[in-house]
Structure formats: structure tokens, C-alpha cells
Amino acid sequence: MSESKARSRWARLVLPLAAALVLLADQGSKYIVVNSLRRYEEWVPIPALQWLFAITYTTNTGAAFGIFPDGSLFFTVIAVVVAVVILVYHRQLAAHQWLLRFSLGLQLGGALGNLLDRLIRGYVVDFIYFKFWPVFNVADSCIVVGVALMAYFLLKEGKAGPGEQQETSVADSHEKEDSEYNLSATP
Secondary structure, eight states, rough: HHHHHHHHHHHHHHHHHHHHHHHHHHHOOOHHHHSSSOOEEEESSSGTTTTTEEEEEEEEESOOOOOOOHHHHHHHHHHHHHHHHHHHHHEEEEEEEEHHHHHHHHHHHHHHHHHHHHHHTTSSSEEEETTTTTTOOHHHHHHHHHHHHHHHHHHHTTTEEEEEEEEOOHHHHHHHHHHHHHHHHOO
């Protein structure tokens, strides 16, 4: 197998690995909270910061950070659509776009984590509470970070001037990767 194909194969694993880790962290943390606290109970892991931060078990039938309450069915459908779009878009990316793949993995893992809650419980478990912000969870955080990384990537890609931007095929991107690796290897 050529080095280019091997890199491409590894690049395709970035999204599923990131999504799986997010899903594991999200569902694991929710499991601990649900089995350790009563609903609306607050635990302050760092007493000196109780004015700022607590773990508070709450439920949410709306979107991230509690907006649009009682929209579980709507957000279930949205999560499924988003997951499908991410998977389709991921297949179109060139291998060197690992940051974009990672950002999509964060978003997919977060969407699946909250979707799993909605399907199993009928609501999403939230527990991370900074006293100046609505209660949220690991999935929400990963979705936000994933969107921010994607925006950064797309803005960075968009900074190339019109004469510098050109459409590239997957084969062209592999050639670009090969030349970048060869350039970095020279003294």
C-alpha cells in the first residue's frame, strides 16, 4: 500500500475515533451523575469555587444550554439529519483536512450523545454548571468546540486569495501532501 493511501485511510479514522471518544466521555459522565446525584442536586467539587462552579444534575428537553424547551422530538430529528450530513460531508474531504475531520467528529459525537439521551430517557442530562451560564454537558461542549474549530478551519481556508484558491481532487490533495512531506524531510 502506498504511503498516500495509508495516510488517507488513517485520515478517515479521525472522525469516527473522535466521535467515539466524545460519546464515551459524554455517556460515561452522565452515567456517573445520574447514579450519584438526585435530580437538581448540586455537588461542589471545589469548595473555594462554589460561587463559580458546581455539578448540578438537571434535565433538558430542548436544545443545547436549555434553549427551546420541550422540543425533544424536533431535536431528535435534527440530530439524525445532522449526523447524516456530517457523515456524507466527511467522505468528500481530502486526507490532509484532519482538523476539519476532527471538528466534525466532535460535533458528531456530541450530537449522538444527546440523541442517545433523548431516545433512552426522553430528555438530555445536563450537569456542568458555571453560575453565569446555563447548565450543559460534555456533548454540548464538544459540539460548540467542534463548530468553533470548523469555523476557524473554513475561515483559514477562505483567506487564500482568489488566484490562490483552486478546486482540488482527492488525487491532487494526495500529491500536495506528498510534496509537503518531502519538503519537510529536506534539511
